[in-house]
Amino acid sequence: xxxxxxxxxxxxxxxxxxxxxxxxxxxxxxxxxxxxxxxxxxxxxxxxxxxxxxxxxxxxxxxxxxxxxxxxxxxxxxxxxxxxxxxxxxxxxxxxxxxxxxxxxxxxxxxxxxxxxxxxxxxxxxxxxxxxxxxxxxxxxxxxxxxxxxxxxxxxxxxxxxxx
Amino acid sequence: xxxxxxxxxxxxxxxxxxxxxxxxxxxxxxxxxxxxxxxxxxxxxxxxxxxxxxxxxxxxxxxxxxxxxxxxxxxxxxxxxxxxxxxxxxxxxxxxxxxxxxxxxxxxxxxxxxxxxxxxxxxxxxxxxxxxxxxxxxxxxxxxxxxxxxxxxxxxxxxxxxxxxxxxxxxxxxxxxxxxxxxxxx
Numbered sequence: 538x539x540x541x542x543x544x545x546x547x548x549x550x551x552x553x554x555x556x557x558x559x560x561x562x563x564x565x566x567x568x569x570x571x572x573x574x575x576x577x578x579x580x581x582x583x584x585x586x587x588x589x590x591x592x593x594x595x596x597x598x599x600x601x602x603x604x605x606x607x608x609x610x611x612x613x614x615x616x617x618x619x620x621x622x623x624x625x626x627x628x629x630x631x632x633x634x635x636x637x638x639x640x641x642x643x644x645x646x647x648x649x650x651x652x653x654x655x656x657x658x659x660x661x662x663x664x665x666x667x668x669x670x671x672x673x674x675x676x677x678x679x680x681x682x683x684x685x686x687x688x689x690x691x692x693x694x695x696x697x698x699x700x701x
Numbered sequence: 702x703x704x705x706x707x708x709x710x711x712x713x714x715x716x717x718x719x720x721x722x723x724x725x726x727x728x729x730x731x732x733x734x735x736x737x738x739x740x741x742x743x744x745x746x747x748x749x750x751x752x753x754x755x756x757x758x759x760x761x762x763x764x765x766x767x768x769x770x771x772x773x774x775x776x777x778x779x780x781x782x783x784x785x786x787x788x789x790x791x792x793x794x795x796x797x798x799x800x801x802x803x804x805x806x807x808x809x810x811x812x813x814x815x816x817x818x819x820x821x822x823x824x825x826x827x828x829x830x831x832x833x834x835x836x837x838x839x840x841x842x843x844x845x846x847x848x849x850x851x852x853x854x855x856x857x858x859x860x861x862x863x864x865x866x867x868x869x870x871x872x873x874x875x876x877x878x879x880x881x882x883x884x885x886x887x
Contacts, residue, residue, distance in 0.1 A: 542729065545729070546725055546729075549720055549724075549725050549728065550720045550725070551720075553719070553720035553724070554719055554720065558712070558713075558715060561715070576728060576731060579728055579732075580728075580731060580732055580735065581798050583732045585797075585798065585799055588799075589799075598799055601798070601799050601800065601801060601802070601805075602798045602799050604802050605798045605799075605800070605802060605805045606798060608802060608805065608806065608809075609798075609805075609809060641711055642711060642712075642715065645708060645711065645712065653885070653887040654887060655802065655803075655806075655887035656887065658802055663709075664708065664709050664712040664713070665712070665713070666709065666713065674801065675801060675802060676801060676802045676803060677800075677801030677802055677803030677804055678803065691705045694705070694708065695704060695705050695708065698708060
């Protein structure tokens with residue numbers, strides 16, 4: 538394996554889980570669609586690897602590619618996504634049970650899917666624990682504006698998950 | 702009651718999202734396949750252009766102005782339309798996915814807005830030029846071909862034009878929907 542391929546494998550191994558979670562969020566938990574988007578993201582990473590200029594962190598760079606891939610590709614699948622939405626799921630407070638956890642995740646996916654595409658990207662990055670300064674760099678919104686926006690989306694999301 | 706921190710914990714503890722050796726191998730295979738496909742595409746395109754040029758050189762020996770005009774308009778409009786499509790595809794591929802989401806969205810919107818000129822102006826123009834070229838050729842076909850073959854050419858060209866138009870219509874509808882969604886306020 539050449540040096541580009543070795544670097545690529547390392548990038549894939551380190552970033553695959555977070556890219557997959559982000560794509561799952563975009564596809565409302567549809568694994569097969571999410572896998573396609575993960576593949577599409579890493580294909581773009583390969584194609585742009587030589588153009589990476591270290592102007593931002595590597596993680597930020599990959600998140601940008603992933604968010605943009607989801608933004609561009611999901612528009613094709615919107616109708617399918619809508620069909621996947623499961624409305625009105627009851628969420629139990631005792632979520633240690635795997636089935637309950639699954640319900641909670643499904644409800645979370647459903648609620649995320651109700652957000653606009655940019656808000657979806659913002660909250661998915663926030664759920665991942667990405668620092669807000671990095672999120673503002675990925676999305677292209679000023680930090681102050683982003684903070685207010687995140688506060689609103691968090692409220693909206695928590696309310697939706699709790700069926701309020 | 703779930704607060705945001707609960708949701709965040711649940712989100713980050715999702716299982717079944719780890720990188721595997723097989724996953725990487727399959728990814729690398731796809732990457733290589735895309736590169737190979739692009740190379741093959743370029744070879745096919747170069748060969749097509751060479752064949753078309755050879756054909757035009759060959760038919761120019763006929764010195765029949767009507768025939769040359771008709772066939773020239775037909776081939777010319779098709780080549781121009783395909784060339785435009787390839788140029789658009791290249792432009793789409795060149796959109797930088799590593800820019801921030803807001804800039805990327807602006808770039809994508811610009812791309813699809815420009816495509817409207819192709820859909821509303823250049824494509825109808827190409828179809829009209831193609832049809833004019835075909836109509837110019839019809840008297841020559843009628844004079845030199847059997848009536849059965851002439852009718853076959855007439856019917857098949859109408860069918861081709863219909864199928865081609867349906868294909869283009871679907872593409873236009875898809876791209877305009879994309880543009881509409883891109884323009885939806887976030």
